Amino acid sequence: VNAVSVWLKLKIRRHYKIHEMSFTHGVADAPLKVTGDAPNETGTEVSFMPSTDTFTMTEFDYGTLEHRLRELAFLNSGVRILLTDKRHSDIKQEELRYDGGLQAFVAYLDRAKKSLVDKPVAIHGEKDGITVEVAMWWNDSYHENVLCFTNNIPQRDGGTHMAGFRAALTRQVVSYADSSGITKREKVTLQGEDCREGLTAVLSVKVPDPKFSS
Template sequence: HADLVSVTFNPDGSVTVMDNGRGIPTDIHTGEGISAAEVIMRQLHAGGKFDQNSYKVSGGLHGVGVSVVNALSAWRKSKIRGNGQILEMSFTHGNADAPLKATGSYEQDKQPGTYEGRSGSQITFFPSAEPFTMVELDFGTLEHRLRELAFLNSGVRIILTDARHADVVRHELHYDGGLEEFVKYLDRVKKPLIDKPIAIRAERDGITVEVAMWWNDSYHENVLAFTNNIPQRDGGT
């Protein structure tokens, strides 16, 4: 649903992640009596409590990632855009400062590749120094991972910005070629033995499998496997 994602290292050491997707659900959760957004932020495995058609992340419905980030952050701020409303909520050491509340509105517009008029979510967090001895995040590690995601999600534009220093670094990651372009990137300094990668895509029982292969003049193979965007270090699915 999203075609634009921004990740920014802010000057104060916090990180802001923003997208123009459907936005985190904000309705009152029938089982908990609080907003779905608060359930997602504070409870492990909360993702499985939501209908798969209305709330689904590429890595599955385990509901661990965002609640763990919230718990391990000194503070965290959420801004959610949906149905013309802007709603905000803040947390301190994993606990909500106040219930989710409406703070503004916007004119809805479905123009692709922009945040203007689009639904979506904006999360800003500052890692807590209580569980971590070092709270400075590594730009290179995140760039590597986001580049993988840009290849695996063809057409999605990911903007990574490091504003922690005087010279701001900004990388735009956007690849329309999917896995074919991914293997070309991996082999960019090697001599190919065939003109272009072999690409295979098939779907059965609602499961899609994509494969791209390219031979080069090196003596070592490099096999990368991903399931729902999650890297499988030992291969397999």
């Protein structure tokens, strides 16, 4: 952000002190300095003005910000995000906090649809420092809606975790249908698309050193 801003100001509350620093066109105006006390607060505040030399449009869209911050609130259960727009006389403010995590996320995505199961299916696992979370819910539509995230960053085109999720889901559903005699009784052969029909899912992985190819 600093490199593409006309100015940027940092206010850091840490170790019971307030530290501040400012930049102009990416260059520090002065070294970081202590400007006050912060006995009961921690955190970092960043203020900046996008540069018109880099961006053709520097006006922020409230709807875009709300959508992205809502995703982050769902992906980080319990985190409170406050979005405030003071650009106009009619001030907008939205508080975003969801303690239900990915289960609350899929419930939000399917809020206007008829579910086929009582509540979302949630799975959580961790191995070799990599955390995987997924929540799934089926509705009575024919549309598949699967959202993928790596370290809170959306992957619109999926990735290896999406491919692995789809393969595992198909394998488990087909295995159950075969072992229970459903496929033989109904004389059907299930494909991956059949298992994902009406599926809404959110898949989130947290990895220490991600590799992005898109």
